[in-house]
Amino acid sequence: MSGNPYLFAAYAATWIIHIVYLGTIVSRYSRLKREIEELKKPGVRS
Amino acid sequence: MKKTFPILGILTAILLSYALYMALVWAPTERTMGNVQRIFYYHVPSAWTAFILFFVNFAASIVYLIKRRPAADIVALVSAEVGVVFCTVVLITGPIWARPVWGIWWTWDMRLTSTLVLWLIYVSYLFLRRFSSGGQTPLLAAALAVLGALCVPFVYFSIWFFRTQHPQPVMGGGGSIDPRMLHVLLINWLAFSCFAFLVCWSRYRLERLQRDVDQAHAMESLMDPRGSVR
Numbered sequence: 685m686s687g688n689p690y691l692f693a694a695y696a697a698t699w700i701i702h703i704v705y706l707g708t709i710v711s712r713y714s715r716l717k718r719e720i721e722e723l724k725k726p727g728v729r730s
Numbered sequence: 731m732k733k734t735f736p737i738l739g740i741l742t743a744i745l746l747s748y749a750l751y752m753a754l755v756w757a758p759t760e761r762t763m764g765n766v767q768r769i770f771y772y773h774v775p776s777a778w779t780a781f782i783l784f785f786v787n788f789a790a791s792i793v794y795l796i797k798r799r800p801a802a803d804i805v806a807l808v809s810a811e812v813g814v815v816f817c818t819v820v821l822i823t824g825p826i827w828a829r830p831v832w833g834i835w836w837t838w839d840m841r842l843t844s845t846l847v848l849w850l851i852y853v854s855y856l857f858l859r860r861f862s863s864g865g866q867t868p869l870l871a872a873a874l875a876v877l878g879a880l881c882v883p884f885v886y887f888s889i890w891f892f893r894t895q896h897p898q899p900v901m902g903g904g905g906s907i908d909p910r911m912l913h914v915l916l917i918n919w920l921a922f923s924c925f926a927f928l929v930c931w932s933r934y935r936l937e938r939l940q941r942d943v944d945q946a947h948a949m950e951s952l953m954d955p956r957g958s959v960r
Contacts, residue, residue: 694769694826695750698776698819705815706929713936719943723950 775919783813788879791872
């Protein structure tokens with residue numbers, strides 16, 4: 685029983701899950717940055 | 731402080747790479763399962779990390795229930811979120827390991843089922859945090875977190891109390907493990923714990939920023955000379 689494809693699948697799945705989650709954090713950060721820029725603009729009301 | 735995060739990030743990346751090398755190359759191949767047993771080095775540390783994060787969620791929820799500190803509420807939210815990510819890894823890697831070893835992807839055995847229930851409890855916690863907008867949400871979430879935490883020891887000890895297909899625990903289970911395997915397991919656990927800490931840290935900063943921005947929006951609405959509600 686070698687199971688190399690299963691081993692690869694498990695390790696790949698682990699990193700895909702973590703990278704997707706990190707991606708959501710990064711996208712939330714950039715959305716917040718845009719919101720902060722909007723708030724800093726004087727007299728701008730969206 | 732600004733430099734601490736990137737430095738820790740680089741150190742964690744090095745540690746994770748070293749742990750990966752140890753798991754795939756250095757660790758001895760298990761006699762009966764072969765290479766597929768190496769899933770163990772990702773599956774078990776992910777489970778331990780998830781349990782620790784759920785414990786942090788429990789402790790922070792207790793602090794919030796007693797002292798009503800917003801920082802404790804943020805720690806509770808962040809640890810639950812990252813804990814769910816690690817628990818998802820456990821629930822995905824487990825069946826991938828089970829298929830070649832047991833011949834099935836899933837069985838409704840006590841350890842597997844209780845882990846799934848634990849995951850569902852914390853996912854519902856996150857749904858509550860995300861979609862409930864009332865002022866009582868942190869309080870309700872903290873109460874749910876305390877109840878959810880009761881499930882963690884049940885999941886861990888389920889393999890002692892019930893006859894299950896899942897192997898006995900590595901630590902304190904009465905079984906034996908090759909010292910080299912144990913060494914690699916602990917390195918991977920350390921690496922994933924450092925990674926989880928950094929993710930929690932960045933998520934904590936994000937949540938604080940989000941709350942500041944929400945507060946600024948609320949202030950802006952209040953100061954709007956037209957008195958309009960946006």
